[in-house]
Amino acid sequence: MLEKNVDFAVYTKTTPSKDGYFGKYGGAYIPPQLVDEFEKISTAYQAICKSSKFIHELRRIRKEFQGRPTPVGHCERLSNSIGNCQIYLKREDLNHTGAHKLNHCMGEGLLAKYLGKKKIIAETGAGQHGVALATAAAYFGLECDIYMGEVDIAKQAPNVARMKLLGTRVIPVSHGLKTLKEAVDAAFEAYMGEFEDTIYCIGSVVGPHPFPMMVRDFQSVVGIEAREQFVSMTGELPDAVVACVGGGSNAAGIMTAFLNDPVKLYGVEPLGRGTEIGEHAASLTYGKEGVMHGFNSIMLQDEKGEPLPVYSIASGLDYPSVGPEHAYLKDLGRVTYKTASDDEAIDAFDKLSKLEGIIPALESAHAVAYAMKLAKEMGTGSILVNCSGRGDKDMDYVIEHYGERLGIK
Numbered sequence: 001m002l003e004k005n006v007d008f009a010v011y012t013k014t015t016p017s018k019d020g021y022f023g024k025y026g027g028a029y030i031p032p033q034l035v036d037e038f039e040k041i042s043t044a045y046q047a048i049c050k051s052s053k054f055i056h057e058l059r060r061i062r063k064e065f066q067g068r069p070t071p072v073g074h075c076e077r078l079s080n081s082i083g084n085c086q087i088y089l090k091r092e093d094l095n096h097t098g099a100h101k102l103n104h105c106m107g108e109g110l111l112a113k114y115l116g117k118k119k120i121i122a123e124t125g126a127g128q129h130g131v132a133l134a135t136a137a138a139y140f141g142l143e144c145d146i147y148m149g150e151v152d153i154a155k156q157a158p159n160v161a162r163m164k165l166l167g168t169r170v171i172p173v174s175h176g177l178k179t180l181k182e183a184v185d186a187a188f189e190a191y192m193g194e195f196e197d198t199i200y201c202i203g204s205v206v207g208p209h210p211f212p213m214m215v216r217d218f219q220s221v222v223g224i225e226a227r228e229q230f231v232s233m234t235g236e237l238p239d240a241v242v243a244c245v246g247g248g249s250n251a252a253g254i255m256t257a258f259l260n261d262p263v264k265l266y267g268v269e270p271l272g273r274g275t276e277i278g279e280h281a282a283s284l285t286y287g288k289e290g291v292m293h294g295f296n297s298i299m300l301q302d303e304k305g306e307p308l309p310v311y312s313i314a315s316g317l318d319y320p321s322v323g324p325e326h327a328y329l330k331d332l333g334r335v336t337y338k339t340a341s342d343d344e345a346i347d348a349f350d351k352l353s354k355l356e357g358i359i360p361a362l363e364s365a366h367a368v369a370y371a372m373k374l375a376k377e378m379g380t381g382s383i384l385v386n387c388s389g390r391g392d393k394d395m396d397y398v399i400e401h402y403g404e405r406l407g408i409k
């Protein structure tokens with residue numbers, strides 16, 4: 001589809017619409033008793049995000065606590081191993097706690113404070129969102145309840161221990177398959193019972209309005225920094241920007257700053273073990289329009305509209321839908337969505353480690369994998385990749401499943 005009449009110079013001011021729509025995607029499909037509360041959050045956010053007190057405090061936190069700005073670095077050896085096209089990384093892996101997630105968790109925590117909330121609630125799958133949110137809660141002195149399936153609790157012992165150490169209550173969910181889906185339901189149910197003192201903190205650019213907008217805004221610091229850093233390093237804009245897409249927060253974060261530039265934008269979805277149902281989580285590539293988890297977007301669903309099973313080697317990418325803004329940007333033709341498989345991600349994980357001394361998160365390795373392919377195709381020019389997180393969290397899994405292939409076991 002061709003780019004319609006969208007003015008990207010004013011895009012973030014006009015998108016989403018007041019009721020949370022990115023074109024036909026987004027909105028807030030929530031129970032009636034929450035409608036007022038979500039409107040309150042939305043109105044408060046619109047006022048707070050323009051107040052100089054909030055902006056200054058968030059800037060100070062980003063600098064003093066998170067360690068921002070994170071650098072942009074040139075991957076000279078990786079680039080040379082492919083050809084003449086030059087690959088650069090935005091190093092979100094160097095953010096405190098090791099990934100971009102803290103960018104929106106600190107924003108959500110500060111918003112909770114401004115709204116006079118005492119507690120934050122969320123669910124977590126592998127525990128990455130839970131740890132980032134627990135970190136924000138400890139920093140702001142907020143109570144924090146994280147709902148987690150019992151199966152995930154057993155698999156992710158170090159993250160459970162981290163959350164507890166940070167003062168968070170990890171609440172086991174023991175019904176159904178005892179994983180993320182059940183944890184989402186349990187967290188939302190708990191929130192419905194106590195929303196006056198509590199805010200539900202969503203972990204990506206998904207969920208009902210205003211979360212896709214707020215999380216994008218909180219993440220946009222990544223692209224604002226990266227654009228300035230890239231131009232000051234090289235004297236020009238990159239030819240392409242690449243980021244992995246689970247829910248789509250790190251991608252939205254880096255891409256927003258480049259929407260109005262002559263820069264090609266690529267989101268990379270996880271192809272897992274292949275194109276069959278249950279073997280991947282490439283929602284935009286293989287999904288269709290529908291409503292899930294409170295918003296309208298493109299999703300992997302069965303005939304009844306129920307989420308299909310998803311899989312990726314990177315637990316942060318295995319989500320059956322994607323933020324509504326990405327569905328919109330895909331329809332507009334402004335962002336191109338590609339895929340990378342488990343195997344390609346593992347190869348990129350190995351190459352970036354050996355050639356650059358950077359062990360990326362398996363999620364980020366998907367973006368690196370596609371950038372390597374693109375660099376070969378482009379032949380010249382430059383690519384900026386969002387390295388959304390570091391790979392320390394993935395070492396045990398990689399040793400167990402790929403230890404022999406990578407010669408590390």
Ligand SMILES: *Cc1c(COP(=O)(O)O)cnc(C)c1O
Nearest residue numbers: 204246247248249250316363389
């Ligand atoms: C959670 C996570 C992702 C995926 O989330 P998005 O919202 O798509 O950015 C990507 N990379 C890392 C390191 C993560 O922890």
